[in-house]
Amino acid sequence: MSLRHSITKKELLVHEAGKLQKNLATNERLVYDFLNDVAQVEKAKQYHLNDQYGLAFINKYRDKGINIFTYQDNKLKFWSYNALIPPDPDVIKEGSSFSQFANGWFEVIKKTTGNYALIFLLEVKNQFSIQNQYLENDFSPYLSNNNSLSLATFIDPEVQGISNLDGKIIFEVKLKSTYSRSVYGTIELWLWIVGLFSFCLFFNSFCGWLAKRGNLVPATILILLFFVTIRVTDLEYGWFNKQFNLPIFSPKIYAESFFLPSLGDFLLNVIAITWVVLFVFTYNDKYKLPGWLTRSKLGGLFFHFVLLLIFGALAFLFDRVFLGLIINSKINFDITNIINLDGISWVSIIVLCLVWFNIYLVANIFMQQTLQLNVTNRERAILFLAAFFACLIYKLGTGFSIFFIAYALFIFIIAWNFYIRNNGFSIGIFALLFFCLAFISSVKYLRFIDEKEHVNRFAMAQRLIASDDFTVVSTIENLERTILANKVVLSYFKNPGVNSPIELKKSIESDYIERYLPRFEYNLYVYNHLDSSAAGIQNIPLSYFKNLVKAGSVKVPESNYFYRLNDTFGYQNYFGIIPIYEENQILGTLVIELKSQLYNYKGQLPEILMDRSIKNEDNYSKYSIALYKDDRLEGQSGTYTYKLSSDGFATRNNSVSFLKIALIIRTSFIFLRLQSSS
Template sequence: MLKKKRLILLSSIFAIGILLAMNYFVGRGHSIDKFSDPIQERINEIEKEFDEDFITLLMNNRPEDTLNFSKLIIDNHHPYFLFDASDQLVFWSNFLHSPDLENIDKSRAHQLYEDSRAIYYLRLRNVKRAESTYWLVQLYPLNYKREVQNDFLRTGLNPELFGNNRVQLFSEADALASAHLKSIKGEYIFSIRFESGYQPVTKEKNITLLVFFFSLLSLVVILGYGLVSTIWYKGKRNLAIVYSLGILLTIRAFMLFFHFPQDYFDFELFDSSKYASSWFNPSLGDLLLNTICSLIIFLLILAVFAGKSFQQKFNQFRSRFKPGLFVFLAYTGSTILLMLFYGLYINILSNSQWDLNILSIPSFDYFKLISLLIIFFGGAMYLLFSILGINLVLSGEKIEKIVALRILLYFSVPVGVFLGYYNWVYFIAFSAHFILLFSIISFELYKNIFKLGFNTFLTFFFGCLIGAVITGIASHEVFLERQLQAKVRFGTQQLVENDVMAEFYLAGIMERIKNDLFIKNTLIDPFQSNEAIERKIRKFHIINYFDQYDLRVKVFNAIGDNVIDRLSEEKLQDLRMAYIKSDNATSVRDLYFVKGLEEGFGNRYVVFIPLYRDDNFIGTVFLELRQLKIQPSAVFPKLLMDRKYNVNYGERDFDFAVFEEGRLSYSVGIFNYRALDLEMFQTNPKLKSSGIYLRKYHHLAVENEERMVVVSTPVYPVYYILADISLFFVAFIILTLLSILCFTLRNGVRNFNFNYATKLQMYLNFAFFFPILIISLIIIGLLTNSYREELHRQYFQKASLVGDNLSAVLERQAIGEADRDDFVEMVNNLAGTTNVEINVYDSEGHLLATSQPNTFDKGILTKYINPRAISEVIEKQNNRSLLEESIGELNFKTVYLAIRSSDSQQIRAIVSIPFFESESELDLLIADVLSNIANIFVLIFIIFLFVSYFVSKNLTFPFNLLTQKLKNTDLDSNEPMYWPTDDEIGLLVNEYNNMLFKLEASKKTLANTEKESAWREMAKQVAHEIKNPLTPMKLTLQHLLRLQTMGKLDDTEKLKKPIETLIHQVDTLSDIATSFSTFAKMPLPKNEIMDFRIVVQESIELFKNREKGTLKLEDKTNAVPLMVIGDDQLFGRVIANLIINGIQAVEPPKKPKIEVTLEVKDESKVVLKIKDNGKGISDDLKDKIFIPNFSTKSEGSGLGLAIAKRGVETAGGNIWFETELGKGTTFYLTFDLTSQ
């Protein structure tokens, strides 16, 4: 049967391999249809979504209704725009795109449309509402043409439609095109050409492969489980582990080699872009499967370790070595698993795109849940091995606790000292490991995992706490490592001295100045004051970031003369010769960086901006920006940051100091470097390697030949570390309880019977755990809402401050006291003061001014307001509104504030202030609340565990007392209990005491009854004892009668023996009568040394003269004395009774045949066997043979064998029998031989 199972299992496994191989090699080739069909299907879906949006619009806006934003805003799939008959935009659903109807072919309903922002699939419709005709334009972006590429904005082909950028788009049917995409009705839309290396966006969904694979996998699992279980229960556990390992390794090897399922199906869990660490763990799903397989094998191995047979073999094996060796090896193995468990967490966080700590909880997703599950499995293996490994080496050949603890100390101290010197994080993790091992030995925790009780829960909870400490410390190490790398990057960037943000902003400023018509017209107009050019550049083009720079502006005409200061002898050519050098060049053309080498001269940026009009060179704008100070708190819009610039974004909050030649040059931030002993501070060797901790800050130095930059950050709050530990502790407890629940359900709930104390402790803990969990969640929800409202209040407060200031400028502008440049200057000033980005729109939603023109110049936003702001502020007349917005992958909140005129209260402008950090700020506040609640929750939970333990002990004390009293309750001496209160326990104690009083009364009644019963019993026993001597006396007298008949009474020799027998039996009767007369008791046995052979021979001599039947004695003792201690008369009566019973067991006409055998066993015991040839004893009577008053004979008293058993056992011997129906019974008597 096993061979058949093995064959089917092997065939199924190879079938999986063949299935994957066929799909892997056959499916590697891709045809054009396989590439284009998914794109065509998606285009058709998009067309249907266009239709759904269109129908919803028509349903919300009746033909006779006037169009307004409130009704036109719907929950749409794709952006849409309405143009009137004059091609003017009247509605836009999206402020990220802005099509131009003049560039759209109105004759085509479906077409490819391209502008400066993207290439779109466009759907054009004609709509009539309120007797007016409108054009409805719906867009789906195919290719983004943004200048900025970062983590939030897409650039290139739309990844939802195309797998990669190896595709070309054509608006007309081209001969080079690979496929032509059409609408559902067959109208041509655009063409595509696939280039070499193209990969489709989605994997081909091969349902047949999926069904076959999981069918075969299910078959392998069922067969494999059955085979392994059969082998396991047959006792071949090592072979079962080998089979399990082979099955799991083979399946995993097939999946890894053929890249299943990641190359076949779109499962995010198996997406290597989310997590990938090695070929063996190419995704988080693979890591989960590998961990589960490892856990299965590990549990099987631990089950072998826990088995008694393995422990016996191990005890025999280790007897050849010193006991402490295996204790040391157990510690070493546990420590290795600690390192693997610790490294597992580091591995996940180092190779994934997410964090796993208290700060990541607001963005918790199933990737983090799977990561927690994997870490839990790793921790379970570490904990179980530590407990079972120590149990294995401490069991059998008992090693005292003090010895095991001493070895643990010898093992841990050197490791702890090394780690304490090398890395304090590792030291804390190892200290937790030491506490675990110490507790396992001291409290014998290994005794708690073999039976499910409250101590089992406490053991697992303690293991969860140790695992949480280790994981929390690992989390802190990841944080420190990332922070160290960030400091190195930041410090290196500071050493380079280039201000990447300044270069980024200057690139945009240069482009705007090149396209500024006012500057060009002013430069070539001889009647205009050229000083206006400088004012325009300073007020309009230079943003707040450059407040930390001293700006010089020079304008030169086409021949190189300074048109602002004509008396200056400084020529353009001289400036070019001085600054245009390869050493000063930057990544931006015409922008140069000049390092400040002389004392008192900071770094400078020099800009040459050539101006052209109608392709004619008309002049040059020269800008010189000299760095004065550093402003670390300046606002950096994440959307504007290209990936090449934002390497150090997010690291701008670092404090840092620059040292030159050992002297502090300058510092930025809160930390006071001047209060330090700078010489000692700079010479600390750890400052440049791992960093040092000083004054609640961590400092790290990065240096080159000329300068040293010290980067500082506040120490990571301790309560955050504790919160991480609390988070993992709660997660591990929940997963542990779920694991125990699954184990309980698998084995059957009825198989687990908890005692009252365990139930009480569990109820107490659950009664605490769930309410406080619910309360914590409620508090988190309430505080989150409170923090959200507070943030919103702060946003509105900032918006009101900006609005009040801008309102005054608009009032002045309305009466002609200020122009647009003054308004733009005020916008920039307010943005710098309030540290926010400000956009101002007119009442129709068109942009008036902005503090971040790059956002619009680079095509990130259009110059149209969010349409929902028009609805809320203009149409609904709300003074302010807070809207949730998103640009690409960035989610944020924006405040829109109406600025009204002072007289008519008409809306003159709408102020828009986006808060890009709103989501992260709220997440940080939520994490802060979570950390405090988690710490309090875990602290109270641990305290309550101890409290519940002692409370349950106190509550169960009365029951334990009652149990002990009930155990000692008998008829002799019972003491009443005392309980001080009249509660339920008091009532129970009173009932117990009443029971004792009733028991005392019953005892007297029972004593009288027992006396009467004892007299009757004695009478039966005496009668039986008298009857035994009478039988041989009767036989002897009958023998004398025969002698008389034969005339041989005169022979004295023949008369002597019978007469002696009669005298002996008369003496026995006399002894019985004497004993009965004293107190009607059986004769008290005597403990005297006797020769057991003589007793046997004398007893057999009584039955030798019996005519009916034979009696044979076989002595196998070689005639050696058989000295035993006992009563010879008692032994004689027992032997005589057994012989009589044997004779009476033979039914006529069969003659009795009694065989008596005497032998010595093991030179220490004498054995007497009395065998008859009677009818035997049936199975239903075997257990009743030695019971008093039980007899198979009608005339029997039922006391003979009972007396025999009591007499033999009183003398220290044993009596038993063997029987076979129809063949007879053999009674055995054994007594210990004495050397006396």
């Protein structure tokens, strides 16, 4: 904490800007070294004629964020960068300058030799009109790779100038408001880890000292309360897990409840439990049961039964927690493709291993305590088998699972090794235990993935039969509000004779429709205050849309002017009748008509051109979908071949049912049936 507070925001800005300045200066020197080499300049003039020369430049400089455009008689001859329209050489001044182009900011270095002009573009910062996982408006990774800076404006109070090699400030930067990382962020993290670990070791030593003095139960309670206090206060106030912007503490990856708000907290919880269990395991042989319990045969059998119930509760807890981990996360658990597992996946595997390690330790602790009881191994075996067959009969009636048998075998092997072999070490025993744990984990993983798919299909089917899409409704509400406040729209309706309706349409399309509602086909209609169509716009009378409202179109929730057409199963068709006012005087009416495209419409934008604010996370490509109307197949998509009749698909109207079909192997499908009104 002292390390973090010893560094001010200004010092942090100077540090980050200094790294950017150093990297930019390195790239500038490379360019000037190139321009001072006559042989290199002559080669540059031949890039468009000699492929090898051009490829050599690209291979050497592109990875450093340095690009070149060559011109002869002001005509573009060669370019190594295709993310922007080539600049006009006449508007670029000689030497170094800082310019903004369509997709970003660049330092531009120009040198003219005879009728040739060489223009170098040094990437500084991206400036894309849309942002997603592929396109980010950050500084070039060749200059700054920690996403800490942004370009400053003249109103920003704390800025740092970035100069070229001539000493001239070409732009200024500031710290992002969301950036809180220290210069010594990695060191600070490890100091936290070492400090907490040392503090836990100290408290563990203190509790161990109490245990050796005969205060075993108070020591156990004390170390348990210590770790409970640490974890609960951290979950409530975030004094550790919110200090660092680490991916494992992000709720976007995994979040389930107060006690499991992130994968990192899950890991810390398991580590705390493991520490307490290891403490109990260390002093396992020193715990003493009451004398009346150790002498009673019936009491001993009942105590064994209670321990078996606890084992069952642990299995249930294991089942629920890891089911939630898979359903409520975006973590890749596919261990069959182990090369593609990332750090988050490996953390999840470590958590699983620690949980199994705890169950093994708890089993040994329980069995060590039962040695004090007046119960023979034969009686233990009879009690275990009786409980096993009772659970087996119950499972056969409620839903059999192989997990139950594998878990019972796991307990039996531990008990046999403990009671019969006196807990001796054996590679064969541990191999069998490892096989049981691996088998249980794989079986549970497959079932959990199946349940997750079940949940996803149910949500998908609900969306398919739902009248409105929440995302679309929210976007329409925002569209309506922003259009009413748009100065371009208001300017057109105030002076329709001066402004072009075509330009108005293009403005609305580029600013709103194409950006936020790309999966809709759209039409725009403009009407004056007399409800007459404006010239240049497709002529549909305003009364047509008003009659749609009268005919039963449904008002879009949270919207004042948008409606959804009724009885359009499989499609979502909206229209908005937006009156344009100025000082309570109506200037005209703008109508926006939206028609949804098919879910697999080939003309939709690819992901790289889809803004993250409107990107749909649903992936229907692996599903086969069929639509039946009046019990006959209307259409289908996907690899599965459906029957012409819906016989065998018995469902209630407006409901979701799950059907098991023996012919489908590893195929996901969705079946929709539409009943006629009659």
